[in-house]
Each structure stands twice: as structure tokens, then as C-alpha cells.
Amino acid sequence: MPVVTMRQLLDSGAHFGHQTRRWNPKMKRFIFTDRNGIYIIDLQQTLTYIDKAYEFVKETVAHGGTVLFVGTKKQAQESIAAEATRVGMPYVNQRWLGGMLTNFGTVHKRLQRMKELEAMEQTGGFEGRTKKEILMLTREKNKLERTLGGIRDMAKVPSAIWVVDTNKEHIAVGEARKLNIPVIAILDTNCDPDLVDYPIPGNDDAIRSAALLTRVVASAVAEGVQARAARAGGDSKPEAGAAGEPLAEWEQELLSSATPAAEATEAVAEAPVETAAEAAVAEVPPAATPADF
Numbered sequence: 001m002p003v004v005t006m007r008q009l010l011d012s013g014a015h016f017g018h019q020t021r022r023w024n025p026k027m028k029r030f031i032f033t034d035r036n037g038i039y040i041i042d043l044q045q046t047l048t049y050i051d052k053a054y055e056f057v058k059e060t061v062a063h064g065g066t067v068l069f070v071g072t073k074k075q076a077q078e079s080i081a082a083e084a085t086r087v088g089m090p091y092v093n094q095r096w097l098g099g100m101l102t103n104f105g106t107v108h109k110r111l112q113r114m115k116e117l118e119a120m121e122q123t124g125g126f127e128g129r130t131k132k133e134i135l136m137l138t139r140e141k142n143k144l145e146r147t148l149g150g151i152r153d154m155a156k157v158p159s160a161i162w163v164v165d166t167n168k169e170h171i172a173v174g175e176a177r178k179l180n181i182p183v184i185a186i187l188d189t190n191c192d193p194d195l196v197d198y199p200i201p202g203n204d205d206a207i208r209s210a211a212l213l214t215r216v217v218a219s220a221v222a223e224g225v226q227a228r229a230a231r232a233g234g235d236s237k238p239e240a241g242a243a244g245e246p247l248a249e250w251e252q253e254l255l256s257s258a259t260p261a262a263e264a265t266e267a268v269a270e271a272p273v274e275t276a277a278e279a280a281v282a283e284v285p286p287a288a289t290p291a292d293f
Helices: 006-012 026-029 043-062 074-086 106-120 131-151 170-179 208-234 249-256 260-268 277-282
Strands: 016-019 031-035 038-041 067-070 161-162 183-187 196-201
Touching: 006 208, 026 031, 026 196, 038 043, 043 067, 043 161, 043 183, 043 196, 043 208, 067 074, 067 208, 074 208, 106 131, 106 249, 161 170, 170 183, 183 208
Parallel strands: 067 161, 161 183, 183 196
Antiparallel strands: 016 038, 031 038
């Protein structure tokens, strides 16, 4: 079964690139044609690269890895938080703090401070303080929750990161590359493919396109979790001293769900498939502009 269909990509507007004057020449090999001054991305290639990225994410998670979801632009914030939460992965959908990966030790201390403030509030630790002190502590807690809430359970740097818009998230991409962390990302026609290990050519400005591709990555994570659990359950003779790590609550929910990721994929595949790249061109409205998406 296909991970995603050509029709779904077309419906989400994934084939629309930027205006021809705003492009990165390195993206030429991913461009099918241009129409009304807008580049059209070759969705046949997109499907191929989606399969490669999907397999990588699934195997990474199956072997105990984690994927950090990153998307701070307005079009991606909601889907990044929703899909990462659905599969129990960390995410950043507000502001990326410099050093979030390269200086994770300091970030981890801030996470501990956030949890400390939350515990104080819940256990009455704010009582007996002045109104000014309570206000300052509350503001500090809210600020930490806003910027670090998505990575509250991230105990170490991730095994890979999923990025929506590598240009906007250039700091995150730079930190990941410095630490040799694989980058999976949507590549619009103004992006640099050399910075991404697992590119997915597509529209990173459309809400539906970003949501669709983020959902695909999340589904790969879910399938990886199931594979990891199945592998752990199949080990009849574990090595001495190697205690199997218990599944988290969200992992148990995924395994016991009545509609696992595989069934969702089958439902997705029922849509008619466009096999010709020309279908992308046919979908372009005469007066389409990037602002419409």
C-alpha cells in the first residue's frame, strides 16, 4: 500500500513551488515545469522520496530512536504539535532557542526548572510568598512552558529531526548537522537540498501540505513503535542483565488502538492515484500565486 497518494499530494497543494524569481538553482532536479511564473514540483519524485524518508523514520524508531518535530511557522505549528503529541515525540513549534541541540545540557537544566515550578504550583509552594514573587514565578513558568513544553520529556538529543521549512529553521538544521543528526525535511523550490539527509520535495508554505507530510512522518513513527514492541516481544532469550525498557503509556495506546497506522494507510490508499506528473500542471489555476496558499 502506498504511504500517500498522488491525489492527496495534489489536493494539499504540495506541487506548488515559489515564484520563478525566488528559487534555489540546486532544486532544479526536483522541478517538473513552471506555470504562470510559479515552479511546479515533480510529485513523482516526491512520492519516491517520501518512501525513503518513511522507511528511515520507521527503522530509526524501531531501534529505539526518537524524532524531534520542528516547525515554528504559523502554517505548521498546529500540525507539528498535534502529530508529535499523537505519537509521543518531542516537538518545537514556537521559537527555536539557540543551542537547543548543541547545548542540550543547559536546556535540560531549564527543563528541570520548569518542572520544579510546575510542582511548586501544584503542591502549594507559591503560598506564603508576596504577590510580586508569585507573579514573577508564574511568568517564568509560563515562558518556559511556551518555549520548552514540547520537549519536556526529551532526556537526550534526538536521533533525527523532522523540519518544515529549512530556511526558517536554519539554526535547528545547522545544529543538527553539527552533531551529525539526520535531517528529514520538506524542500520547497527556494531551499538548499545539500543541507538535508532525507529530502521530501514539496510546498512548505501551504497548511494542508505541511499537515499531510507531517502526518506521514508521524505514521512512520507509530509503525516504528509497533515494530519495536513486536521485536521486544519476540526475544525469547534476552541477554543477561539486559532489562527490557517498559513501554510508555502512549506506546501502549498505539499498540492497543483499534485503528492502527496500517489501517489508516489502507484508508488513505483508497483515493484514486495520479501516475503522470502532468497531473500536477493540470491542477494549477491560471492566476495562482504563492499568497493563495
